[in-house]
Amino acid sequence: MSYSTLYNFQLISELIELRTEQFLNEQNYLKELASDGTYPKICNDIIQKILSSSHLNESPSNRLVLKLISDYFIVTKLLEKKEENQDEILSFWEKTEFFDQFLDEKINNEQLPFQLLQQAYSLFCLKNSVAPSIDGLQFNYLPVNEIGDTAEQVVCDKKLIKFSPTFRPSEIVFIPEERQILSIQDGLILIPICEEGYEKAPQFSKDIAKALNIIKQANPSLNRLFELLTHTIIPINKPGIVSFSQQFLPGISSINLFERDFTDLLDDLVHENGHHYLNLLLDHFELIIEDDDPIFYSPWRDALRPIRGLYHAVFTFFWAFELFQSLIKLYKNDNSLKNILNLPKIMRRASEELAMINACRPQVNMAFVMGKITDEGYQVINTIYDCLDLNEHFLKTIQHELKLLDPQELRLLEENLTYINERTEHYSLN
Numbered sequence: 001m002s003y004s005t006l007y008n009f010q011l012i013s014e015l016i017e018l019r020t021e022q023f024l025n026e027q028n029y030l031k032e033l034a035s036d037g038t039y040p041k042i043c044n045d046i047i048q049k050i051l052s053s054s055h056l057n058e059s060p061s062n063r064l065v066l067k068l069i070s071d072y073f074i075v076t077k078l079l080e081k082k083e084e085n086q087d088e089i090l091s092f093w094e095k096t097e098f099f100d101q102f103l104d105e106k107i108n109n110e111q112l113p114f115q116l117l118q119q120a121y122s123l124f125c126l127k128n129s130v131a132p133s134i135d136g137l138q139f140n141y142l143p144v145n146e147i148g149d150t151a152e153q154v155v156c157d158k159k160l161i162k163f164s165p166t167f168r169p170s171e172i173v174f175i176p177e178e179r180q181i182l183s184i185q186d187g188l189i190l191i192p193i194c195e196e197g198y199e200k201a202p203q204f205s206k207d208i209a210k211a212l213n214i215i216k217q218a219n220p221s222l223n224r225l226f227e228l229l230t231h232t233i234i235p236i237n238k239p240g241i242v243s244f245s246q247q248f249l250p251g252i253s254s255i256n257l258f259e260r261d262f263t264d265l266l267d268d269l270v271h272e273n274g275h276h277y278l279n280l281l282l283d284h285f286e287l288i289i290e291d292d293d294p295i296f297y298s299p300w301r302d303a304l305r306p307i308r309g310l311y312h313a314v315f316t317f318f319w320a321f322e323l324f325q326s327l328i329k330l331y332k333n334d335n336s337l338k339n340i341l342n343l344p345k346i347m348r349r350a351s352e353e354l355a356m357i358n359a360c361r362p363q364v365n366m367a368f369v370m371g372k373i374t375d376e377g378y379q380v381i382n383t384i385y386d387c388l389d390l391n392e393h394f395l396k397t398i399q400h401e402l403k404l405l406d407p408q409e410l411r412l413l414e415e416n417l418t419y420i421n422e423r424t425e426h427y428s429l430n
Contacts, residue, residue, distance in 0.1 A: 006318075006383055007221045012228055015280050019250070022283060023058040026066050027051055033073050043072070045134055046117045050124050060232075060249050061127035061147055061155075067248045068120035071096070075113050091292070097142055115140075126154060126167055139167050146249055148181075148191035148234055155181070155191060184208050190233050196258070197235045204235055204257050211266050214340070219326035222270060222319070229276040230269070243268040247279040263342050267349065270323045274316035287311065287377030288367075296363045297427035299356040299420050304427070307372040311381065314360050317353050318384045324350030325391070328398075344406035347398045348413045354388065354395060355417050359424040361385060 034047045047069055056062055075092050078085040089109075093102035097119075098112055122141035125132050132139050143149035143163060153160045153175055160175040179198055182190040182205045190205050192198045216223035231251040235258070236243075242264075243255040253272035260268065281287060288311050294303075296310040300317060324346050331337050331346070364381055367373045373381065402410040 006387065007225065009224060009228070012225070012277070012280065015284055016228065018284065020058045023063065023066070026070075027056065030066060030069050030073070039076070040114075042134075042136065043114065043117055046121045046137065047072075049134060050121060053124070053128075053130070055128040055130055056124070059127070060252060061123060063248050063250075064144065064147065065120045065124045065127075068116050068123070072113050072116045072120070075116070079110060079113070097144070122167070127156060129156065129172075131168060139165070141165075141167070145193055145236075146234070146246060146252065146254060148193060148232070150193050153179075153193075158189070160191075184233070185212065187227060187231055188212075188233070189231065190235065192235055194235075194237055196237060200257070201235070204233075207257070207262065207265060208233060208269070210340075211262065211269060214327070214330075214337070215266065215270065215323065217334070218330040219323065222322060222326065225277060226269065226273045229280065230273045243272050245272045245275045245279075247282065250276055250279060261342070262340070263345050263349070266323060266327070267320050270319045271316050274319040275312065277319075278312060278315045281380065285376055286374050287380055288374065289372050291372070296360075296367065297424060299359055299424060302423060307367055310360060310363060310367065311373065311377070314357055314364060314381060314384065318357055318387070321350055321353035321357065321388075324353065325394070344402060344409040347402055347405075348409045348416075351395050351398045351413055352416055352420075354391065355420050357384070357388060359420055362428065 030047070031051050034044060034051070037044075039047075050056060050065060050069065056065070071092075075089065078089050078092065082089070090102075093099050093109075093112070096116075098115060101115070102109055102112060118137070118140045119142055121132070121134070121137065122139050123144070124130065125139065126141055141163075143151055143154065148155040148160075150163070152163055154163045156172070158181060160180055162173040162175060164173075179192075182192075182201055184190055184205050188208075190201060190208070192201045192204075197204075212223065212226065215226065229251060230253055232253070234252065234254045236254045236256050237258040238256065239259065241256055242260070243253060245253050253269070253276075255265075255268045255272065257265065288307050290306070290308050292306050294306055294309075296305050296307060297303075298305040298309055298313050300313050301309070305313070327341060327346050328343070328350065331341055331343050364373065364378075364385075368378045399410065399413065402413065
């Protein structure tokens with residue numbers, strides 16, 4: 001991979017086009033795993049029914065179907081040596097929607113892998129309008145909020161239908177038009193998943209459209225990245241949770257639109273898009289050697305993180321800095337933004353992101369020496385630091401301007417920078 005610029009649109013487009021091929025490769029790989037004949041007949045029937053179906057085309061929900069099948073093979077393998085793998089088994093279920101059942105002593109944990117396949121088959125039938133047809137298998141779908149599903153609604157072919165515990169394609173009931181998916185702009189939709197979300201959806205849609213228009217004015221290349229990589233926004237109303245996305249659901253961003261201001265919205269949109277960008281690269285290139293060792297300090301979490309956490313943080317928060325720096329330049333040249341953008345906060349946030357990314361540089365170098373970042377991964381992350389090296393005087397300039405513009409924001413910035421430096425130094429000594 002030749003990586004001399006972060007705005008490599010040709011590479012990104014080529015990798016997106018390869019998703020279908022990658023999906024087929026994963027499908028064939030899972031077929032091979034299932035062909036050894038060591039799994040129960042009902043499990044083989046489910047797997048073969050899904051993997052041999054002509055309906056199994058590349059889509060976010062079908063990617064999740066393949067992940068559930070893959071997870072079944074992973075945990076089944078772990079259970080072969082249950083006593084030796086207790087920590088790994090706990091860690092596995094902790095990352096799934098079945099963790100509470102795993103902790104429930106009344107449930108036979110060795111039967112839980114079958115529920116993964118039940119979920120996979122139910123999800124497959126539901127999303128592809130396929131009638132369940134395996135004798136003795138009960139339709140049992142646990143709604144996945146991350147793809148817009150709840151106990152009341154399910155996304156089906158870009159329409160919302162009423163969730164039913166006994167799904168049949170002939171019995172689909174569509175939800176009224178006033179509670180449907182909203183189109184924000186071409187290629188971007190909003191899927192509310194709670195009552196308050198529906199009430200505020202029109203305003204959310206307007207705010208996101210306004211934010212993207214400002215991003216386009218400030219940095220057209222950053223907006224182009226967003227258009228390529230994000231297709232769905234799911235508003236979440238969970239106190240303390242800002243935003244998140246998942247590698248196996250590319251293009252879907254879950255963002256807290258209830259507790260955050262407009263500056264935060266701008267930030268969250270490009271930050272999650274940064275995750276989609278990095279996940280696309282990780283799907284095709286070995287940038288890091290993953291493990292679960294929390295040995296790298298993350299100033300954003302104020303905690304030790306594994307290499308994946310450090311690498312993702314540096315890559316994704318760079319886009320926040322890129323955005324805020326572009327907004328500052330735009331603000332100074334466009335008087336119409338004075339009542340829309342909070343310039344002092346944007347200046348502070350840009351300075352904080354720059355400081356935190358730079359604070360991680362020694363750890364990135366150490367991770368490379370330790371073999372946790374590959375040569376290719378080091379090349380990619382250093383493209384970010386090359387960009388930041390061009391902004392070495394940025395922090396002093398912003399601090400001077402904030403002193404005149406908003407002394408309170410300057411004090412907050414100075415306090416945060418002092419804390420970042422102290423914590424970084426502390427963890428560098430331990």
